[in-house]
Amino acid sequence: MGLRDMLADTRPLKNPYFRRLWLANIVTVIGAQLTVVTVPAQLYAETGSSAYVGLTGVFGLVPLVIFGLYGGALADAFDRRTILQITTVGLIVTSGLFCVQAVLGSANPWVLLTIFAVQQAFFGVNQPTRSAVLPRLLDPATLPAGNSLNYTVMQAGAIAGPLVAGVLIPFTGFAWLYFIDTLSLFATLYAVIRLPRLPIDGPVVNPGIRSVIDGFVYLKRQPVLLMSFLVDIIAMVFGMPRALFPEQAHVNFDGPSDGGIVFALLFAAIPAGAVVGGIFSGWISRVSRQGLAVVWCIVIWGVAIIVYGVAVSLASHAWLLMLIIALVALAIGGAADMASASMRTSMLQSAADDAVRGRLQGVFTVVVAGGPRVADTLHGAVAVSVGASAAAAGGGMLVVVGVVIASLVVPSFVRYRVVRPIEV
DSSP: OOHHHHSOOOGGGGSHHHHHHHHHHHHHHHHHHHHHHHHHHHHHHHHOOHHHHHHHHHHHHHHHHHHHHHHHHHHTTSOHHHHHHHHHHHHHHHHHHHHHHHHTTOOOHHHHHHHHHHHHHHHHHHHHHHHHHHHHHSOTTTHHHHHHHHHHHHHHHHHHHHHHHHHHHHHHOSHHHHHHHHHHHHHHHHHHHTSOOOOOSSOOOOOSHHHHHHHHHHHHTOHHHHHHHHHHHHHHHHHOOGGGHHHIIIIISOOOTTOOHHHHHHHHHHHHHHHHHHHTOGGGGGOSOHHHHHHHHHHHHHHHHHHHHHHHHTTTTSHHHHHHHHHHHHHHHHHHHHHHHHHHHHHHHHHSOHHHHHHHHHHHHHHHHHHHHHHHHHHHHHHHHHOHHHHHHHHHHHHHHHHHHHHHHOHHHHHOOOSSOOOO
């Protein structure tokens, strides 16, 4: 493969609907990442406790599970453009509430966590609907490339957001960053308004518990897809150390308690690696043994987190060198996670019928977004007992062991091949 073959495939941008959504994401994702960073920073500044920061996992996960699953059922029952419009407005309102509480100087962490929970409820409905729309906009040949482009933009915003937030928080406070997020969401609102009508292609079912159960019954017959969920849970629950970043930046690298450059760099390192991986993602569409490739990507992720945890623990001996090693390790992990996520997403979107795609994307949203939130709670609690660095390194070890065991138990996932590899 030449360099041109390895660069990202941009053919999906020829579709005007995808292009508008993608361009809107460039603006919106930066704003969203400002909030992602500012919420834990505000909680740590107000409480001084990683345990409170970890509670974002509980307050984010519960509504995400409930509304992610129910949102998938809604996406299989109503016009998906309408659902995207309503939930985007909801995200704008909740982001505005973050800004209001910061302007009023609220020092109550429970107010902040409650707003966060409401925001995640809207996200839980929005995300599976948005993912279910993509196969209606792109043909199968460009679907993996579309997922890679989306993931690259998301991670690019995750670089800019932490860097901007980490630098600006000590100077502007929290309210201005929430305000920027609120304004940025209007770009996505414009893009979803311009979408065509997107009724369900196939039999429509009434949204409800029965509909959700039917989605799980459908998924039960897809062992490879079930395994793709399991390995992601292993990777994120045990291996995502982001709840520890505020404490590690402050304690291990002597940064301020409410932000600072090291804080920003730690948050930005994983998405930075993902962006580099996305730029050179042309190979992903050519992968035949996707199951084996996903397993290797997750093993690399786990090893990278082990190296990160060890480097942070040694920061007092060689501050700058250990910071560089920690950041490089997180970046390598981010590149591996980008490749894994793109392949798993394409596997799910290609395999599912349109009539059940929303419900499966609801499950996918719960797994992908819920895993890191469980990790926030788990890492925050474990760090209190064994220390933040040990919690991070130990989690990476569990990722490697867990994904190897899972692969041995379900060898069909490792043997899984794309039936007709995409030629580009």
